[in-house]
Amino acid sequence: MILRGEYGPRWWEIAPAFATLLLAIGLPLFSVGWLWGRVGWWAGLLAAAVIACGIRAVVLRRREVVARNRRRAVRFTLDNVDAADDREFRRMVGRLLRRDGWTARGVLANDRGTVHLVGNDSSGRRMGCAFERGIETVGQDGPRAAAALRPVSAAPDDDGQEDPGGSGPLLLVVSSGSFARDRVVWAARSGVRLVDRGQLLRWAAGENLRVLLDLDRPAAGPE
Known part of the structure; x- marks a missing residue:
């Protein structure tokens, strides 16, 4: 790609996004596993339920934003x-x-x-x-x-x-x-x-x- 004059993103440009993705996935899984092993299975399930509710709230909020933006975009006089x-x-x-x-x-x-x-x-x-x-x-x-x-x-x-x-x-x-x-x-x-x-x-x-x-x-x- 470089020989043809085309340049994609370099590793240091995508590294922050990649690290954020790993953190977003790994931290909740680590928390559930830690609570399951150190406190008890019920604590791990409770943490998983809280995380699932949080993800659902974020998804619903995102859908509302997308729908509102779509309504704003499709307008005529x-x-x-x-x-x-x-x-x-x-x-x-x-x-x-x-x-x-x-x-x-x-x-x-x-x-x-x-x-x-x-x-x-x-x-x-x-x-x-x-x-x-x-x-x-x-x-x-x-x-x-x-x-x-x-x-x-x-x-x-x-x-x-x-x-x-x-x-x-x-x-x-x-x-x-x-x-x-x-x-x-x-x-x-x-x-x-x-x-x-x-x-x-x-x-x-x-x-x-x-x-x-x-x-x-x-x-x-x-x-």
């Missing part, structure tokens, strides 16, 4: 959304879903080329997400127009197994605009959750979808 085409809009929503613990893959919903996102969360709850785009014009002043109404079902179509004892499928329609009143009525009657422009702003800014839509409260079912 409404200007980003408005500038995106339909495919990029779906990609943005897919990243937000994955950020909040859902899987998300695209499926062709009909022969007109409409694409939905489907997936599930860690509990096995299935999800189907359809999209509507607001009617926007360059330099538009005043209130934004209502979202164009498209025939969407947001029905999940996934190969994953749904938890029979869990909640029903989460059906979403995400819009970059607003929803007309008849669309809101349709969603309430069909058990579909709507994410309009204002909610999309909060979601894209870092709010979790479960909090945004109060998913612990079941949606109204079909009448």
Whole structure:
């Protein structure tokens, strides 16, 4: 590697990290063995349990930090959304879903080329997400127009197994605009959750979808 002009880390550069790793592994094992031999087996088991609890706390804390950093990293503005085409809009929503613990893959919903996102969360709850785009014009002043109404079902179509004892499928329609009143009525009657422009702003800014839509409260079912 040196002959080719490529240099890796030297031994004195990795020695501190290696020594720290040995200390982190060896010190707890030495402590458990010392207590087991000098005090008794019960002291060794107690020390092992304390060490295991400490490791678990560190791992959970690390997961929280990673999740928080992921939420901070996956953020968009409404200007980003408005500038995106339909495919990029779906990609943005897919990243937000994955950020909040859902899987998300695209499926062709009909022969007109409409694409939905489907997936599930860690509990096995299935999800189907359809999209509507607001009617926007360059330099538009005043209130934004209502979202164009498209025939969407947001029905999940996934190969994953749904938890029979869990909640029903989460059906979403995400819009970059607003929803007309008849669309809101349709969603309430069909058990579909709507994410309009204002909610999309909060979601894209870092709010979790479960909090945004109060998913612990079941949606109204079909009448």
